[in-house]
Amino acid sequence: MAEQRIQKVLSDQGYCSRRAAEQLIAEGRVKVNGHPVGLGDKMDPDFDKVSVDGKSLRIVRKRQYIYLMLHKPRGYITTASDERGRKTVMDLLTDVPRRVYPVGRLDKDSEGLLLLTDDGAFANLLTHPSGGVGKLYRVTVRPRATEQQIVEMSSGVVLDDGVRTAPAVIHVVTDEPGRTVLEITLHEGRNRQIRRMCEAVGLEVVRLKRSAEGPVKLGMLQPGQYRELKKSEVSALRAAAKQGKAAAPKEESGRKGPFPRK
Template identity: 50%
Template sequence: MKDKKKEPGERLQKVLAQAGLASRRHAEEIIQQGRVQVNGEVIRTLGTKVSPDDQIVVDGNLLKMPPKKYDYYLLHKPTGYITSVTDPQGRKTVMDLMQGIPRRVYPVGRLDYDTSGLLVLTNDGELAHRLMHPSYGVEKTYRVEVRERIPKQARQRLETGVDLEDGKTAPARVREVVQMGQDLRPCYEITIHEGRNRQVRRMFKAIGYPLISLKRIRFGPLGLEEQMAPGNFRSLTPLEVQKLRQEVELK
């Protein structure tokens, strides 16, 4: 069962600035002058956290926040790109693929440089935070290729947990994928809910079967369509966004 976590709110001065009332620094002065009430209580302490359900009054006027516009995208990340907004070394990032979008978005989690597959990008910070938080246990499924078939005993090590340098992994689900055609490498799908650095690669290396390729094909309720070519992206449908929010207990 997933643990419910109460999410922290936004700092009051940031909320005032986002509402267009004042700059962040001026908002701090307004708070210190005792001109702001939250749920009927005068607030003078900087850094006080507020939530969307709180009633904020400034100089006797109820603060009305403009509705936020969020964007949600699913990208088929190719290999050879890093999951970052910028890179000091000048390498290609996933943002180089997100051309023509109206607002800036950010990757949810990461896929390594040499890993391809499904990546969600959004400017919905609360949703992104929950999707990455380990307490919500969002499942991720990867398709891997190895040089030779993995015997059942070795696969069971993945399913019960593998000892890595940063601790034993949680149990995973593993199944062999039958590929049609000649000269195809053995293929498996593994589902985990942790998000350690290069975890899947390290798990297979630990059991003696290093990966040739790694591709994420599912993230929570979202699946990567076979017809979506690497480098392409699309907007999530309202139903997909709803399912993502339900996954992490957001209304």
Template identity: 45%
Template structure:
């Protein structure tokens, strides 16, 4: 086969630089080693070092030139990105908006749940406008809040009252049917606005705590605290051991199973009735009556005798009394709260002159 003709202008075996590959280029020292410059040619060690120093100097000059324009420096070092000193806020900016029912509870109007009832009933105005939305935010001390036309002022002195609720009274602050309220029993005797902690049915008697201490009320009613209450129920018929065991283990109701209860038979009048003590920590609507109905026994009479550490004792039906300092401290402990200062029982319920 004939040899391939060579390309003119480049000797065979030479690279782009004109030198033969792997051999020194013409005109250069034979003893000096050379390295590739990255551009297709070769450079000596001295030349390589010189070029490296020049490139480093060039990078430093570019960094100094660009530093004034904010180029090539970390963002944190840029003048416009530096952390600003906190500015002092004006009193208006320091005001914090809170939910309306929370402000009402702190001011002693009612518990948060009862405050929500007042809001939904249209009895609360904010800056002259009736408010029925539970998510309404207000700023205490700036917004004008009125309940039944009465302005919401500074938080009142804390009041703690134990009432022996009679039958025929409701434990809500507003009743569309116009039935008597438990607060009517205190009207004209307690200066502060108090509200019931929890509820008792219309036909149920017994111990009811009333206060304007929202923190204590919420703590006592919180399911996590499991504050126990004792009820004395007179039922029709006499439940047998199997039925009483169901109460102890928990009854399946339409809104879910109940927690285990402490059950004790106090009196039996066979075959007509039995009086049973039931101790639970839940507070569902008409729960005790529904529990006995689930085992086939109607409740004839129901009375609550204890609430946590409180005991009704011999307080007459329809009467009330202020709690002692020791009783208030015990309630705080049951609610998992710390008592800021020792309450003064003499001022627990102030009578109007």
């Protein structure tokens, strides 16, 4: 591990805040390898010994977790392994140095943004039922969706298991004979929810692609490719999950101008 400022080491180890650590150093209460230190001095947490008021501080190395975004292609299942020998998203991550696990799911026939990590706390935060991280999907349905069908799905529909879905925000991207392309934002994650919502109102999903999750967007990432999330993206996802209704569009319902009708 590279050398770090001593106040940062104390802060990272949870001993005190960085400002409090600076005060301890200024008061001469901190030593490294038995020698008093000053503000701006550095230490190597892997080799040096630090003490405060004569008591040694045990350095605990923080695990460096992996946070990935994968553009899941159609035809792959979202699981770590499959006893039936089907292609899984893990087949696309053979060069990742540690085992990661999917955060949530996309069914075999769906594509788009899928998060993966080895940080269990992060995954639980994003998938907890109380979390409100909005997920944006582009969905092609047939036949052409009517305004009434859009309104029904926006307001919440009863699925085949008797459960009513939460309200969704829906916008029409393309409206033409025989097909409609929708953008749907959900704040819950029931199994195959969009397909079942569409089925409940008499629509068939032809194509389904997740393009964003909270503040994180798929962008130009190509099918089968993945990249590491930026630290700012991980922090933004955590904040979004904790807020409960993160990244939700400002409209109160999906009915506001759903169709560009004449």
